[in-house]
Amino acid sequence: MTVLQNIIFPDSRVCTEYALYYHMKGIGGYSSSDKSLHLNKGATALFDTYFNLFSVGKWSAATRFQSLYFAGEGKGRFELRLLHAIPDKSWEMLYCDVHTYAERTAFRADLSHFADNATQGVIVVEINALDDECAFYGGYFETDQVPRDWPRLAISITTFKREEAVRRTVSRLDQFLSDTKLGDRVHTFVVDNGRSAEIESNNHVTLIENQNLGGAGGFARGLLEAQARDFTHCLFMDDDASFHMENIYRTYIFLALATESRTAVAGAMINNSHKWRMWENGAIFDRFCHPQFIGTDLRLRDEVFRIEFESASNNAKGFYGGWWYFAFPLEHVEHFPYPFFVRGDDISFSIANDFRIHTLNGITSFQDDFTEKESPLTLYLDLRGHLLHHMLFEKMELSPIKTIGIAWRFIWRSLMRFHYETAEAQLLSLQDVIQGPSFFTENIDMGERRQIIKELAQNEIWHPIAEIDTTKRLVFPARFKLSRLLMLLTFNGHLLPFSSRWLNHVVVPIHKRGVMRAAYGATQITYLNLGRDKGYTVIQSKRRFFGLLSRFLSTAFRFVRSYPTLKQAYREAYPEMTSESYWKDVSG
Numbered sequence: 001m002t003v004l005q006n007i008i009f010p011d012s013r014v015c016t017e018y019a020l021y022y023h024m025k026g027i028g029g030y031s032s033s034d035k036s037l038h039l040n041k042g043a044t045a046l047f048d049t050y051f052n053l054f055s056v057g058k059w060s061a062a063t064r065f066q067s068l069y070f071a072g073e074g075k076g077r078f079e080l081r082l083l084h085a086i087p088d089k090s091w092e093m094l095y096c097d098v099h100t101y102a103e104r105t106a107f108r109a110d111l112s113h114f115a116d117n118a119t120q121g122v123i124v125v126e127i128n129a130l131d132d133e134c135a136f137y138g139g140y141f142e143t144d145q146v147p148r149d150w151p152r153l154a155i156s157i158t159t160f161k162r163e164e165a166v167r168r169t170v171s172r173l174d175q176f177l178s179d180t181k182l183g184d185r186v187h188t189f190v191v192d193n194g195r196s197a198e199i200e201s202n203n204h205v206t207l208i209e210n211q212n213l214g215g216a217g218g219f220a221r222g223l224l225e226a227q228a229r230d231f232t233h234c235l236f237m238d239d240d241a242s243f244h245m246e247n248i249y250r251t252y253i254f255l256a257l258a259t260e261s262r263t264a265v266a267g268a269m270i271n272n273s274h275k276w277r278m279w280e281n282g283a284i285f286d287r288f289c290h291p292q293f294i295g296t297d298l299r300l301r302d303e304v305f306r307i308e309f310e311s312a313s314n315n316a317k318g319f320y321g322g323w324w325y326f327a328f329p330l331e332h333v334e335h336f337p338y339p340f341f342v343r344g345d346d347i348s349f350s351i352a353n354d355f356r357i358h359t360l361n362g363i364t365s366f367q368d369d370f371t372e373k374e375s376p377l378t379l380y381l382d383l384r385g386h387l388l389h390h391m392l393f394e395k396m397e398l399s400p401i402k403t404i405g406i407a408w409r410f411i412w413r414s415l416m417r418f419h420y421e422t423a424e425a426q427l428l429s430l431q432d433v434i435q436g437p438s439f440f441t442e443n444i445d446m447g448e449r450r451q452i453i454k455e456l457a458q459n460e461i462w463h464p465i466a467e468i469d470t471t472k473r474l475v476f477p478a479r480f481k482l483s484r485l486l487m488l489l490t491f492n493g494h495l496l497p498f499s500s501r502w503l504n505h506v507v508v509p510i511h512k513r514g515v516m517r518a519a520y521g522a523t524q525i526t527y528l529n530l531g532r533d534k535g536y537t538v539i540q541s542k543r544r545f546f547g548l549l550s551r552f553l554s555t556a557f558r559f560v561r562s563y564p565t566l567k568q569a570y571r572e573a574y575p576e577m578t579s580e581s582y583w584k585d586v587s588g
Contacts, residue, residue: 002143004142008362022049023046023048024039025044037135039134040134047125048126053304054124054141070082070125070142072139074136076100077098077129082126120312156237158221173204187205189226191210193213195210213339227330232329232330236325243365255327262356267326267363271369273511282321287405317396325365348388372529376424376425377425386406388570392571403559404559407556408552411552418541419460437573463536468535473505474504477521505524
């Protein structure tokens with residue numbers, strides 16, 4: 001038998017939003033000490049949740065199995081139901097029976113006839129307590145199909161100066177691989193760009209000290225190690241990832257049973273600030289990054305079902321998986337990462353290599369808020385990647401005007417929110433792209449550029465709250481539509497005389513930092529971080545606004561004029577710059 005998916009319960013080290021794991025009706029509770037649900041008579045436990053529904057439509061479409069069972073352990077007298085929720089149809093009952101056990105006992109239900117109704121949809125476990133003191137100790141979906149070949153999976157983690165986070169992640173992985181039967185087929189490689197992690201290598205973990213060529217260089221080094229040691233698949237993962245170890249198990253079995261050798265798995269991301277809120281379940285790159293299902297409330301069953309139904313076929317042009325969690329087959333890697341340093345390397349890797357990317361419920365990584373990590377440096381890097389993807393790939397090609405329009409949107413948003421240092425960095429990004437592909441090889445470690453932008457960004461970085469002016473002044477009625485229209489027409493007050501005397505001073509929380517409306521009607525904006533213990537203040541400057549605007553227009557003219565030659569140069573250099581030999585040379 002092959003276990004496909006295990007029931008997951010809340011874990012204080014990862015997430016305790018119980019509605020992501022089960023829904024309870026009636027009197028019942030969860031015991032974290034023995035990881036079990038206890039129900040009194042009349043109570044119902046439903047596993048129609050993000051972590052525990054079984055997405056049978058995705059599994060049956062991508063993997064090889066005919067038989068299907070649900071097995072578990074329970075105690076007491078309860079009704080067990082297995083329900084098949086099918087898109088645009090009424091639900092079907094796959095199994096319903098009463099179980100009575102005086103002690104903790106294993107049970108099993110045959111669901112192999114699910115295909116009689118449909119091969120789409122999801123399967124939900126429901127337990128109804130018929131007496132007091134019923135208990136459910138967990139369960140799993142399984143099949144009697146066995147993989148023809150068991151993959152060898154290399155987990156590649158790139159880290160730089162985040163010693164505590166990576167040690168915590170690696171410790172959990174090491175323990176999991178020591179306890180699971182997959183341990184001899186899965187190995188973790190820690191590529192330490194900072195050479196400071198001090199992790200000891202063992203049977204399940206290998207530490208690789210590496211020069212700092214960013215995430216692209218770190219993951220390229222992990223890819224080289226995986227290939228050299230005859231692994232069949234590789235999983236790129238962040239050093240500070242917080243996730244259930246079931247992630248690894250589901251991913252491995254899905255890859256093992258996949259009928260298509262190009263099968264890859266992209267993990268979702270959930271924001272640590274609100275662990276019930278989806279940040280990204282795969283994304284589409286088309287001029288800009290479009291996270292799929294962003295903002296979805298994962299506590300709501302109908303929303304979770306919608307994600308699984310709508311994401312059953314991820315065939316859109318530009319679909320990609322983030323490298324916080326991305327597993328793929330090595331035999332179909334035609335291009336290594338492009339030397340972006342960071343930001344954009346995961347997009348180009350998905351686009352350049354012909355993978356069949358899947359997402360699965362419950363395979364997710366909990367991450368700190370990306371908004372708080374935003375800085376002049378990250379937006380410099382973001383703009384480079386956004387421009388290059390449309391220049392590198394014929395299927396993503398845009399006209400010169402539409403391509404420079406991407407840079408315009410980046411820089412205009414910064415100018416309108418008084419982020420002049422960021423706009424300066426973004427203008428530098430555009431100028432660097434104009435230099436051509438040799439710039440990326442000559443600046444592969446980004447040392448010079450990082451120093452320039454560090455010296456540039458003196459104001460738009462987090463400062464202790466005691467150093468920040470949080471005084472508010474609300475004079476201008478920015479909440480009205482006519483007021484916002486006036487701000488748009490006057491470039492958020494940059495065209496208004498004496499605006500510093502009569503426009504607002506506002507304080508904006510971190511989750512609204514990227515929202516343009518939050519900046520309208522202000523001449524001074526203070527942004528606060530998530531903990532509200534740090535912040536920074538930006539002030540309207542007409543001189544800087546028009547100076548940067550003028551410089552952008554002249555640089556944009558240069559970009560459009562050189563676009564055909566520039567595009568050809570990038571495309572001709574791309575195969576070499578994403579080759580195995582290139583990364584062997586630069587990695588030393």
